[in-house]
Amino acid sequence: MSVSRIDRKFAALKAENRAALVTFTTAGDPDYDSALRILRALPAAGADIIELGMAFSDPMADGPAIQAANIRALKNGITCGKILQMVGEFRQQDQTTPLILMGYYNPLYIYGVEKFLADALQAGVDGLIIVDLPPEEDCELAIPAAAAGMGCIHLATPTTDRARLNHIVKNGSGFLYYVSIAGVTGTRVPDSRPVKAAVEMIRGHTDLPVAVGFGIKTPETARLFAEFADAVVVGSAIVNIIAANIDQEGLANSVLESRVLDFVATLGRGIKQARQATPESKI
């Protein structure tokens, strides 16, 4: 089952006593072929789990960097069908790295939830993060996803209290994504202390691994959060490197891939050092 790819990954990392590096890129950014080449090279560069953004015309939870990535991908003709095709092509070469799709509900709703779940499982998708589906709307996707064997990763945020946490973890699977700031992606840098307290609170409500993301832009911050989180998500900082390495027509330059992969490697090294520096900390 595909969910077990996520479970196996976290079990393996627990044995290594380190957090997972989760990288976010938008499918089709800056174009299909470049995005697929980056995707295929991410695990070797240090990504433990891959989050692939599904572009939407109205990305309300995203800051300027990922908004721009959405526009680039859509301009180059990305669709749900092509995203699943890209995942399928990735899976031909990689059977172990968990891959999560992240996006907004409407494109998936229009594709058809049942059909999307079937096609995504077939392509090799392990989980879904749909930011505009809170637990109140679990009937829409989380419950059908669980029935189909697809992971459904729920989000907790700084506004989530203990009472809501029970509600949130109920139909979630794979891991729990803690949004470290009240804000959109790639803007404010989170303070580690309140995030650590929140992660500890969440652990009192679920055995699921806890990932932390939003606003983590540097290897240093990633390392800091990797001391206590089970996974650290970096998105906008990677997407910004893509934006900086395309020309006015949106075409990738010759160093785009190596710049992205070098950065991912430094993130990976930061995360690997996190608990070596503080051997007393435990998962």
Added chain:
Amino acid sequence: MTPDINSGMNSGMTSDMTGGKNSLRSGPDSDGRFGDFGGRFVAETLMPLILDLEQAFRDSRTDPAFEEEFNSLLTEFVGRPSPLYFAERLTEHLKGAKIYFKREELNHTGAHKINNCIGQILLARRMGKSRIIAETGAGQHGVATATVCARFGIKCVVYMGAKDIERQKPNVFRMKLLGAEVIPVTSGSQSLKDAMNEAMRDWVAHVADTYYLIGTAAGPHPYPELVRDFQSVIGTETRRQIMAKEGRLPDSLVACVGGGSNAIGLFHPFLDDDIAMYGVEAAGLGLDTDKHAASLTGGRPGVLHGNRTYLLMDGDGQIEEAHSISAGLDYPGIGPEHSWLHDIRRVKYVAITDREALDAFQTCCACEGIIPALESAHAIAYVIKLAPTLPRDHLMVMNLSGRGDKDIFTVAQALGTEI
């Protein structure tokens, strides 16, 4: 749609059903749904906030002091009740139904928008919020929001598409005079939907002190319900006024729909009565082109801005830009209650082109001495089509939702006149 509602429709609607099990006025349900529409499709960060808002709204409904203050502000500050006016010359001109205008354009700030803003600013104050954000298309909601913020001394930030700022300069200046900060939105189509995206991004980043004052009966639950309830003063007054003037209820109601708050405000108190209702969407350059804003007649159900509703989108679920000469109707969605009323066929939704609205705008000016908003001109255009087909004893009420001073530049340009 539920079996209850079907049976209600089939057996015909009578006023004694009001509030009953089969009432069409009892929505939304506890999940914020009108049939399959509505809901709470928001990021988890906002979920606790909209639950708090729902609680504050429910509490306010049982607090007589809230209602008293709301009504007092509508009387003293807004100038309600707005007249129900017999449009005598238009009626003579069309030689059909007897036409009444509900004069929402005579409200303070020149449109129906202020009714909702008064209600929501009282909720915001009740919740202890110190900063108000709003989105605006034509600028009418922005002006109304800036107005109530000034009245209550609360900081106001209005998001407005850069394209709309360009075509609605007088309203931008008004908002600034009233002390609001107007932030141009340059993402996407630079109009209302993008202003709404940006307002939601602001809200997520300022959860502690900020109240999002949505301008139409759309968005996540409970907004469609609370905006409708605050706007229902339109229909409630109309009911009383038409009884006083004619001794009976009207036969038909007509209102323009963008998000649909003026229409739902007029329609809702009459939903259980045997009255024909027409919601008029903007057909822009025509429904057979890709330049229109008719979500119901030209779109399909999807999820955007916190609710499931009819939307304009492409085959892959990407939202498409709307087009209308009227900035207030230039939105690719519509309030979820209208989607439901469309699906159960309680309200008939029709569409009027830019050209037809411009003609009606001029007819209203010349015939009634009233310069209507371009939004309202869509409703007038449909009245002009419909009224001549009806008998003289047919009573028709049209919501004249806003005044057109803000639109004279757009109209002049469309007519090839320089001012």
